[in-house]
Amino acid sequence: MGIGQPTFKMTSFSMIQNALLLLALALLTFRLLRAVYRLTLHPLARFPGPFLSRISSISIPLQAASGDRHLRQLQEHRKYGPIVRIGPNSLSFSSPTALRTIYQSSRLQNQLRKSDYYKTIDAPAGAYSTHSEVGRRKHAFRRRVLDQAFSEASMRSAEEFVINNVDTLCGLLSNGDSWSQPRRMDDYATYFVYDVMGDLVFGKPFDCMTNAEHRFVPKMITESSKFLYVFVARRLISCEPLMHWLGGQAARDEYHFVAYAAARMKERIAKEEEKDVRKDMMHYILNAKDPVTSRSLTQLELEAETSLLIAAGADTTSSSLAAAFHYLTLPSSKPVLDYLQRQLRKKFSVVSFITWSALKNHTYLRAVVEEIVRLLPAVPSELPRTIMQKPGIDIAGEFIPAGTTVGCSAFVLAHDAEAYPSPYAFKPERWIPKDAETHLAEVSPLQDPEQIAKAREAFCAFSLGSRGCVGKQLAYMELCLVLARVLWTFDMRRAVEQVSVRTKGEAERKGLRWYDDEYQVKDVFLTAREGPLVEFRKHQTLVEA
Numbered sequence: 001m002g003i004g005q006p007t008f009k010m011t012s013f014s015m016i017q018n019a020l021l022l023l024a025l026a027l028l029t030f031r032l033l034r035a036v037y038r039l040t041l042h043p044l045a046r047f048p049g050p051f052l053s054r055i056s057s058i059s060i061p062l063q064a065a066s067g068d069r070h071l072r073q074l075q076e077h078r079k080y081g082p083i084v085r086i087g088p089n090s091l092s093f094s095s096p097t098a099l100r101t102i103y104q105s106s107r108l109q110n111q112l113r114k115s116d117y118y119k120t121i122d123a124p125a126g127a128y129s130t131h132s133e134v135g136r137r138k139h140a141f142r143r144r145v146l147d148q149a150f151s152e153a154s155m156r157s158a159e160e161f162v163i164n165n166v167d168t169l170c171g172l173l174s175n176g177d178s179w180s181q182p183r184r185m186d187d188y189a190t191y192f193v194y195d196v197m198g199d200l201v202f203g204k205p206f207d208c209m210t211n212a213e214h215r216f217v218p219k220m221i222t223e224s225s226k227f228l229y230v231f232v233a234r235r236l237i238s239c240e241p242l243m244h245w246l247g248g249q250a251a252r253d254e255y256h257f258v259a260y261a262a263a264r265m266k267e268r269i270a271k272e273e274e275k276d277v278r279k280d281m282m283h284y285i286l287n288a289k290d291p292v293t294s295r296s297l298t299q300l301e302l303e304a305e306t307s308l309l310i311a312a313g314a315d316t317t318s319s320s321l322a323a324a325f326h327y328l329t330l331p332s333s334k335p336v337l338d339y340l341q342r343q344l345r346k347k348f349s350v351v352s353f354i355t356w357s358a359l360k361n362h363t364y365l366r367a368v369v370e371e372i373v374r375l376l377p378a379v380p381s382e383l384p385r386t387i388m389q390k391p392g393i394d395i396a397g398e399f400i401p402a403g404t405t406v407g408c409s410a411f412v413l414a415h416d417a418e419a420y421p422s423p424y425a426f427k428p429e430r431w432i433p434k435d436a437e438t439h440l441a442e443v444s445p446l447q448d449p450e451q452i453a454k455a456r457e458a459f460c461a462f463s464l465g466s467r468g469c470v471g472k473q474l475a476y477m478e479l480c481l482v483l484a485r486v487l488w489t490f491d492m493r494r495a496v497e498q499v500s501v502r503t504k505g506e507a508e509r510k511g512l513r514w515y516d517d518e519y520q521v522k523d524v525f526l527t528a529r530e531g532p533l534v535e536f537r538k539h540q541t542l543v544e545a
């Protein structure tokens with residue numbers, strides 16, 4: 001007995017070992033056979049793409065973790081053409097025709113649904129938001145309610161809050177006739193836009209511009225966006241203790257933000273009972289009823305919506321604003337900057353005359369903003385949609401079977417040389433027709449209508465159709481007001497010393513970030529960015545006055 005036991009133990013140990021080996025072999029064979037199938041008999045096998053993407057889904061989270069996903073997609077389209085297989089069951093398209101079919105076709109609304117990736121986005125909030133709700137009917141309800149927060153009346157009231165925050169920003173940039181210290185405009189842009197969103201959603205600014213203690217909110221959102229971009233398993237994300245352990249600080253930030261937003265939300269709801277009710281965006285949401293079902297948002301839905309509005313509204317617009325300071329202070333942009341400032345100062349004798357209604361038809365400012373949003377779409381990579389019903393649909397002349405995830409990247413389309421000749425160049429004139437303002441010829445030649453039509457067809461920074469951006473008008477209002485008032489008040493120039501763009505490095509060596517004048521960002525579904533460093537001084541005539 002005493003002698004036989006070890007032999008038995010050894011036998012059972014080697015049996016387990018053999019079973020594990022067999023299992024590993026079976027797994028390997030399965031993976032190998034699956035890879036061969038994906039490369040040969042799979043319905044998407046005829047589409048080109050990088051080897052790893054054709055055999056495995058791992059390349060999408062890997063690219064997401066690198067922060068270079070938008071750049072890689074552009075590189076892949078340049079190499080493989082207008083349709084690229086970016087995962088075994090995923091295709092990326094780069095033509096305006098595909099763009100319209102995927103996002104805008106009302107005939108295909110039942111066929112194309114936001115992919116399961118979106119279900120991860122609000123997992124920590126415990127309820128879907130308008131952005132992450134994939135069901136068509138449920139989304140339509142949420143959108144009907146949310147649209148009321150972006151009505152004409154709501155936007156008219158929002159202007160006052162935006163202007164108050166612009167005034168705070170101007171007070172911080174400079175107050176003298178000599179050049180200021182270099183200002184990190186990625187930070188100032190972030191703090192400004194978060195303060196606007198705090199004002200509109202929570203009933204008071206976050207005070208990021210004036211109080212360093214409150215700057216943890218933007219940081220939390222960027223970190224949690226990084227985490228959710230890579231971690232695509234909803235079930236895991238819903239399990240908070242596991243995520244604290246697996247997802248580290250980024251996961252903790254996500255949960256922290258959700259709890260923080262819920263607490264601020266409660267404070268805001270209490271204010272709604274006060275006599276002099278504040279007509280901010282939240283006022284319109286709290287009082288909105290769906291005209292079809294007469295239902296309002298539940299507490300949980302409100303909380304998810306609140307987190308969404310801060311993340312979707314603040315991070316996007318602030319990335320465009322930081323990019324605006326970058327492009328406007330490039331040496332090659334001097335004629336654009338000079339011209340815009342001259343125009344603004346000629347049109348408005350005092351800064352308080354610069355209002356949204358006065359700026360709405362300002363052709364050149366609008367073109368500057370449009371060009372910036374094109375060059376750096378704030379959601380740069382493809383927005384995935386899944387084909388739901390068999391057998392499938394035609395996209396850009398190709399039959400694509402059900403079960404495939406399809407999408408277009410705004411960054412890829414924005415760099416299409418046919419729609420945008422010299423696609424990396426900052427050229428607001430590309431949005432202005434020849435006959436619009438003839439004196440503009442002093443800046444550079446204007447476009448013929450055909451070229452403008454091509455540019456418009458490929459423009460998708462705000463996406464399109466029923467899932468397109470609900471906050472586009474607010475974003476234009478914020479960007480136009482802040483740029484017009486800052487450029488009217490200050491002279492500005494790029495500081496000699498540049499912020500070290502951490503985003504270059506490795507990617508530059510791989511030939512992804514080669515265009516020097518490009519505003520460099522990391523794609524984290526939203527964007528992470530650095531710089532530019534800009535100096536300001538009060539415009540001379542204002543100092544004299």
Ligand code: HEM
Nearest residue numbers: 130131312313316317378379383462463467469470471475
């Ligand atoms: C330059 C600024 C902005 C850009 C480039 C932008 C871009 C986008 C894009 C591309 C989408 C579609 C996302 C997807 O399909 O996954 C989107 C959706 C959305 N955006 Fe924006 N956005 C901006 C500003 C704003 C602002 C200021 C708000 C609100 C305060 C906002 C709120 C939303 C919401 C709620 C959605 C979801 C719409 C739906 O699914 O029905 N955005 N945005």
